[in-house]
Amino acid sequence: MTTMTRYQISDADRKWIDHIRQQPVGIQPPEVIRLLNRLRGEAIEGKYCLVIDRPHKEWVVAEMQGRGKPLKYHNIRVSSREEGEWEIFKLRWYRHTGETLT
Amino acid sequence: MLKITGYSDQISVAPGDKIKFMVNCEHPEYQAQIVRVVSGDLNPEGPGIIEETIDTPVNGTYAGRKQEIYAGSYAMVPSSAPLETLGSFSVQVMVWPTTPRKGLQGLVSKWSTKDNSGFALVIDESGGVAFMVGDGNGGVASVSIGKPMVEYEWYLAAATYDADTGTITVRQEPQFEYPTIDDAGAAEEKVSVAPAMNKAPVMMAACYGGDTPRGDAAIGTNHFNGKLDSPAIVAGVLSRAESAQILAGNASTTLAHRTIAAWDFSLDIAETTITDASSHRLHGKIVHLPTRGVTGYNWTGEEMRWKHAPEQYGAIKFHDDDVYDSGWDVDFELTIPDSMKSGIYAAHLLAGEDRNDEEYIPFVVRPAPGKEKKVCFLFPITSYKAYANEHFATDPWPAEIMTHRAIELDKHHIFLNEHREYGHSLYDRHSDGSGVHISSRLRPVLNMRPKAQTMLGGDGSQLWQFNADTHLTVWLEKMGYDFDVITDEDVHYGGTDVLAPYSVVLTGSHPEYYSKSMFDAVFDYTHQGGRLMYMGGNGFYWRVSYHTSAPGVIEIRRSEGGSRAWAPKSGEYYTGFTCEYSGLWRRQGRFGPNVMAGVGFSAEGFDISTYYRRNPDSFDERVKFMFEGIGSEELIGDFGLIGGGAAGLEVDRVERGFGTPPHALCVASSENHTDTYLVVVEDILFNLPGCGGQENEFVRGDLCFFETPNGGAVFSVSSMAWIGSLPWNDCDNNVSKLTKNVLDRFVDPTPFPVEKKPAPVMRDCYSWRVQGATSAAEAAE
Numbered sequence: 001m002t003t004m005t006r007y008q009i010s011d012a013d014r015k016w017i018d019h020i021r022q023q024p025v026g027i028q029p030p031e032v033i034r035l036l037n038r039l040r041g042e043a044i045e046g047k048y049c050l051v052i053d054r055p056h057k058e059w060v061v062a063e064m065q066g067r068g069k070p071l072k073y074h075n076i077r078v079s080s081r082e083e084g085e086w087e088i089f090k091l092r093w094y095r096h097t098g099e100t101l102t
Numbered sequence: 103m104l105k106i107t108g109y110s111d112q113i114s115v116a117p118g119d120k121i122k123f124m125v126n127c128e129h130p131e132y133q134a135q136i137v138r139v140v141s142g143d144l145n146p147e148g149p150g151i152i153e154e155t156i157d158t159p160v161n162g163t164y165a166g167r168k169q170e171i172y173a174g175s176y177a178m179v180p181s182s183a184p185l186e187t188l189g190s191f192s193v194q195v196m197v198w199p200t201t202p203r204k205g206l207q208g209l210v211s212k213w214s215t216k217d218n219s220g221f222a223l224v225i226d227e228s229g230g231v232a233f234m235v236g237d238g239n240g241g242v243a244s245v246s247i248g249k250p251m252v253e254y255e256w257y258l259a260a261a262t263y264d265a266d267t268g269t270i271t272v273r274q275e276p277q278f279e280y281p282t283i284d285d286a287g288a289a290e291e292k293v294s295v296a297p298a299m300n301k302a303p304v305m306m307a308a309c310y311g312g313d314t315p316r317g318d319a320a321i322g323t324n325h326f327n328g329k330l331d332s333p334a335i336v337a338g339v340l341s342r343a344e345s346a347q348i349l350a351g352n353a354s355t356t357l358a359h360r361t362i363a364a365w366d367f368s369l370d371i372a373e374t375t376i377t378d379a380s381s382h383r384l385h386g387k388i389v390h391l392p393t394r395g396v397t398g399y400n401w402t403g404e405e406m407r408w409k410h411a412p413e414q415y416g417a418i419k420f421h422d423d424d425v426y427d428s429g430w431d432v433d434f435e436l437t438i439p440d441s442m443k444s445g446i447y448a449a450h451l452l453a454g455e456d457r458n459d460e461e462y463i464p465f466v467v468r469p470a471p472g473k474e475k476k477v478c479f480l481f482p483i484t485s486y487k488a489y490a491n492e493h494f495a496t497d498p499w500p501a502e503i504m505t506h507r508a509i510e511l512d513k514h515h516i517f518l519n520e521h522r523e524y525g526h527s528l529y530d531r532h533s534d535g536s537g538v539h540i541s542s543r544l545r546p547v548l549n550m551r552p553k554a555q556t557m558l559g560g561d562g563s564q565l566w567q568f569n570a571d572t573h574l575t576v577w578l579e580k581m582g583y584d585f586d587v588i589t590d591e592d593v594h595y596g597g598t599d600v601l602a603p604y605s606v607v608l609t610g611s612h613p614e615y616y617s618k619s620m621f622d623a624v625f626d627y628t629h630q631g632g633r634l635m636y637m638g639g640n641g642f643y644w645r646v647s648y649h650t651s652a653p654g655v656i657e658i659r660r661s662e663g664g665s666r667a668w669a670p671k672s673g674e675y676y677t678g679f680t681c682e683y684s685g686l687w688r689r690q691g692r693f694g695p696n697v698m699a700g701v702g703f704s705a706e707g708f709d710i711s712t713y714y715r716r717n718p719d720s721f722d723e724r725v726k727f728m729f730e731g732i733g734s735e736e737l738i739g740d741f742g743l744i745g746g747g748a749a750g751l752e753v754d755r756v757e758r759g760f761g762t763p764p765h766a767l768c769v770a771s772s773e774n775h776t777d778t779y780l781v782v783v784e785d786i787l788f789n790l791p792g793c794g795g796q797e798n799e800f801v802r803g804d805l806c807f808f809e810t811p812n813g814g815a816v817f818s819v820s821s822m823a824w825i826g827s828l829p830w831n832d833c834d835n836n837v838s839k840l841t842k843n844v845l846d847r848f849v850d851p852t853p854f855p856v857e858k859k860p861a862p863v864m865r866d867c868y869s870w871r872v873q874g875a876t877s878a879a880e881a882a883e
Binding site: 004024025026027028030033036037040041042043044047048049050051052055056059062064067068069070071081084085088 | 144145146493495496497498500502503506507508509510511512513516519520522533553555561709710774776777796
């Protein structure tokens, strides 16, 4: 999978998990930007996203599979964008580190 | 997945005009009603959906029917006697393939896929040149080179058919040699199949799959991606030397007499026709607007403008996902009644169980001549076209890095990703990876709809372009302003006279794409006493061309620089439509956004927005009217529906070095943007650290005001998010108040007091700062 950045996630990044859960969007420390660039810079194939099911009320987590290809839906429904960011962060964290966050 | 989509033939109509609606509906029936669109924002924190149903004769129930878009550009020439009595013949073309291995692709064909008859010079599954003949009775023969061509390289593709011996020859001649690449070849084979002389048209860059339902074009199959140059069909079997003479255009008289057709694409680059330079005059046309004005096989690199050396621009670039006119049959037609006041309208279509499936087809009703009001919203259809059916979220594009928020997909994104036949925006890439240069409104534009959300639109309402601009129309409505709506396409064709009746013209949130005619008209309006309220960010940025004969379509070449999704190839900076030097307006002499509006694009980011703080200029007597009721320390717009603030998405700054008038007042500036906001690339000469919103002073939006000659004036908000704050708290807020102060003053015909003063000492500007100076004197040293 190609990505936008070469940064490799390490144990040193674990300290930002709670911060990102609390504040996934907005002004961020440089270390968080570096970490999020890695996670959010995924290639389009396999990229996690939120599908709007009921506008401003409910979203479904999905994975893109590439240009022209249908989405792969996950059985994860969220009722806020913040919740969606956290669900996607958890999936990505697992993908990059093998660690399951709860 | 969407099961009802549609478009109209017009975008702007006046009372008495007719507008046609074309609908694809996979449900048995649908209900149509004309509505006036006031607000399209679904955000519960916003004004909500506001629309007014208009009683018209077309409101009613219609039978649904599926209508398809047959995407993919090609050139076609009707069949005629010389093409139907060929005997022995030769076919050749210069080819620059971009996807040679995608499968069978027609280069020059007179081949009907309905009965496999005729002949076709193709790229076959091997990625190399092949020649096919078919007798229409099941007999098909093909001779192939079998060696894949290299992408983005020129080749001669040529074939001959000897009717006496049944011999086919094929040649594939690269024009540039790579020592370890085996991509040249010649083949010769006797076949037992003779090509049937059918009635199919000659197709270039495709094969013929029948006629479209409307009957004015073909259904193309086996579309080719890449450039074709100098296609020709000649009677008899050409030798290699004769083939070269045909290509060079110096055929002997005898050889010229054998030429059935030699199409010279350089003769009508700005047209939708192709010209046969042979005496048979077998002219044809292009369909779905492939890109013209592109470098040919013989481009030397000495000339950059196709008008200066058209013979080196004899190529056309075709794409299998080009779309100009969807070509659908008309479902209903509305004659605009006199009672329909000027505004934004839509045909609202409802279908399916419980009428849950819906579609809007927006259009503008402009006022009848002589009945204009004082205030005008300039509907930026040109910029809507640029973003039409964009695929930011679903194509390989660093979308989430730009927004630093999770990507949200609305239903139209999912549909468009899987239905590439609906075409692309000027931000997308074709299936071959090249940038999309041309965008049309004669197709369903699914992101130009009420209720549509788009990821670029910032946290909150997530609106962009059309739907974002309903924040302005709902504010105008709620504040009690009586206003007209006209489109910038009207201005393109009608010039400044279209604007002249108005005291005030308000732009949308992102009037980014301007033709020369539009730019001149708006600029002249502001210098003839007109008053312009530039209500957005990154406006007047790209120069585009309108086609001179095909309506509703624009072209861009993103030349040299600018914040851009792709870059054109060398030698292709001038549009095919008009041969204008396309790209940033700020590179076009005494033009550019700063000259027009006092501000120009400075930074962008798409996560959260911020606020403005008043500058010393805001206490100048000249702008006292603007700040009535607003405190001196009050933050302006620290709230809103687009990113939570009035300053966001794309923001502009005052910059004398780029043409901001010297007397302009910079009355407020935004601050504290996130680091997702970065200085625009065109302001960066060397890459340096510290280009983000937390550090760089260029990451800001400036509120700007200046007077223009003859009593005119300009006010610029410099932020796409500004109008997203207008409806906040039911329009009771300081963004609304400041905007109302300006609009009321601009409607007031009282001239602005103008006191002539000596030219001021220039403030520091970009061009000095990049030299390390903060004044002209320092820069001069």
